[in-house]
Amino acid sequence: MMSEEEKKKLIKKHSKSSPVLKNSLRAFFFGGLICLFGEVLLKVYVFFGAEEKTSVSLVTLSVIFIASLLTGIGVFDKIARFTGAGTLVPVSGFSNAVTSEAMDSASEGYVLGVGAKIFTVAGPVIIFGLLSGVIYGVIYYVYSLIGG
Amino acid sequence: MQRIVQIKNDIGFICAASCGGLEESRGPLGNKFDFCDTSDLFGQKTWELAEGEMARICLNIALKKAGISNLDLTLIAAGDLQNQCAATALGLHSFSVPFLGLYGACSTCAESLLSLSAFMDSHEELDVCAAVTSSHNATAERQFRTPLEYGGQRAMTAQWTATAAGAFLLGRNAGRVKIRDFLVGRIVDGATSDASNMGPAMAFAAADTVINYFESSEISPREFDLIITGDLGYCGTSLLHELLSKKDPYLSSIHKDSALLLYDDKKQDAHSGASGCGTSASVLACHFLPMLEERKLKRVLFMSTGALMNSTTTLQGQNILGIAPALRIERE
Numbered sequence: 400m401m402s403e404e405e406k407k408k409l410i411k412k413h414s415k416s417s418p419v420l421k422n423s424l425r426a427f428f429f430g431g432l433i434c435l436f437g438e439v440l441l442k443v444y445v446f447f448g449a450e451e452k453t454s455v456s457l458v459t460l461s462v463i464f465i466a467s468l469l470t471g472i473g474v475f476d477k478i479a480r481f482t483g484a485g486t487l488v489p490v491s492g493f494s495n496a497v498t499s500e501a502m503d504s505a506s507e508g509y510v511l512g513v514g515a516k517i518f519t520v521a522g523p524v525i526i527f528g529l530l531s532g533v534i535y536g537v538i539y540y541v542y543s544l545i546g547g
Numbered sequence: 548m549q550r551i552v553q554i555k556n557d558i559g560f561i562c563a564a565s566c567g568g569l570e571e572s573r574g575p576l577g578n579k580f581d582f583c584d585t586s587d588l589f590g591q592k593t594w595e596l597a598e599g600e601m602a603r604i605c606l607n608i609a610l611k612k613a614g615i616s617n618l619d620l621t622l623i624a625a626g627d628l629q630n631q632c633a634a635t636a637l638g639l640h641s642f643s644v645p646f647l648g649l650y651g652a653c654s655t656c657a658e659s660l661l662s663l664s665a666f667m668d669s670h671e672e673l674d675v676c677a678a679v680t681s682s683h684n685a686t687a688e689r690q691f692r693t694p695l696e697y698g699g700q701r702a703m704t705a706q707w708t709a710t711a712a713g714a715f716l717l718g719r720n721a722g723r724v725k726i727r728d729f730l731v732g733r734i735v736d737g738a739t740s741d742a743s744n745m746g747p748a749m750a751f752a753a754a755d756t757v758i759n760y761f762e763s764s765e766i767s768p769r770e771f772d773l774i775i776t777g778d779l780g781y782c783g784t785s786l787l788h789e790l791l792s793k794k795d796p797y798l799s800s801i802h803k804d805s806a807l808l809l810y811d812d813k814k815q816d817a818h819s820g821a822s823g824c825g826t827s828a829s830v831l832a833c834h835f836l837p838m839l840e841e842r843k844l845k846r847v848l849f850m851s852t853g854a855l856m857n858s859t860t861t862l863q864g865q866n867i868l869g870i871a872p873a874l875r876i877e878r879e
Contacts, residue, residue, distance in 0.1 A: 401751070403736065403738045403866075406736070406737075406738035406751060407738050407739065409747070409786055409789065409790075410738060410739055410744070410747040410748070410786065412786075412789075413747055413750075413782050413783075413785045413786040413789070414703075414704045414744055414747060414782050415703040415704055415781070415782060415819070416703060417700070417702055417703050418703075422700060470696045470698070471696075473696060475696060475698045476695075476696050476697060476698045476699075478698065479698025479699060479700070480698070480700060480701075480816070483699070483700040484700075486698055487698065487699060492698065495696070495697065495698045496694075496697060498696070499693075499694035499695065499696035499697040499698075500694045500697075502694065502695070502696055503689055503694040503695055503696075506592070506593045506594075506595075519694075520693060520694065520697060
């Protein structure tokens, strides 16, 4: 009988690893491309007379909308297979996670299907995003009390 | 003590049928499938119903090929990957035939064939029976992993759940390809809880079954044309070869994994190959059984390999457990 450790070693030996360098370079390039697109869009909104602060929100909403639309027509996952974290880390990834889950659970009804399951994948991002916001807020508050 | 169970009566394959979806139709075996629906929906509204409909169509094709009515069937043994085998029940209820629902993860095909042959061997009342196995990429991804349209990169070890079904009609004193004996196989620890690397976890069970089979069998491995496994994929296959080579290098030289036959590794981006219980069922039905019929193969050891787990137990850190039931199938 083989021990669990021996088995784990064998599994590791025979498991192909992901091409980390290639994936990182792609993520860097395509993530950067989305940010560049956002910057251009920001200038466009400002050009058409929106305030800078409003434009920032508009850019975020636009990226969310585009990612959601691409998810809906079944294109996003094909792009993301190639771009990886490049499309996952920006808000496009969040939008995709919510939209794809909503699409999947639609057949189970709006309340117990979409309503209950829409944040299954994106939920951790929200909860830990909020949590880190709170921690940052506390640090910021204490720092300002000390007189920073 | 593991014992090989001998089938004393003449239990043979009357015929078999296979169905697939889009990726399966594009694969190297695409033109061998009896029916492929490139929408993957099989005319249904939901993926869950689609899987059931695929199983129904598949059994219907097998019945038509054999010229048998559903009323002649005395028992159906069938299963799929959905919770509580919902697809199989939804798809097969219209046949109105006594039904034995089976869950063996991806080992369902061999499990159903060995259960039926054992039943038929000891009960003459059961003269014509059907074994049906299905898996659907959309229902499995939803249940075990992420939403279908979720955009992420799959691990290189991950396999692609096949949208495929296989249906087999077994009869007494029928057909030219016979089931001679079987080894049920025992549960073997896969030593990993990584649900995107199930091939290697199942390879330990496959090796256990093969080694035990040949230790107890009176027939030498050299009298076998092939040892067939279900869905070990590339990673699992290479691990199995290392395990078997320690025992006898000949064992790995006659091994074929069904998961490596279903998709084109270069064109279809399936990573470590196919998975899902439909893999071994459809590849047996559309590839290996016809080869046996045509005398290109004479004797094979057919195994389906199952990863026994669910998405809750793996998240809780429990190891994936493997199972690999095996049958000796021979051309008369």
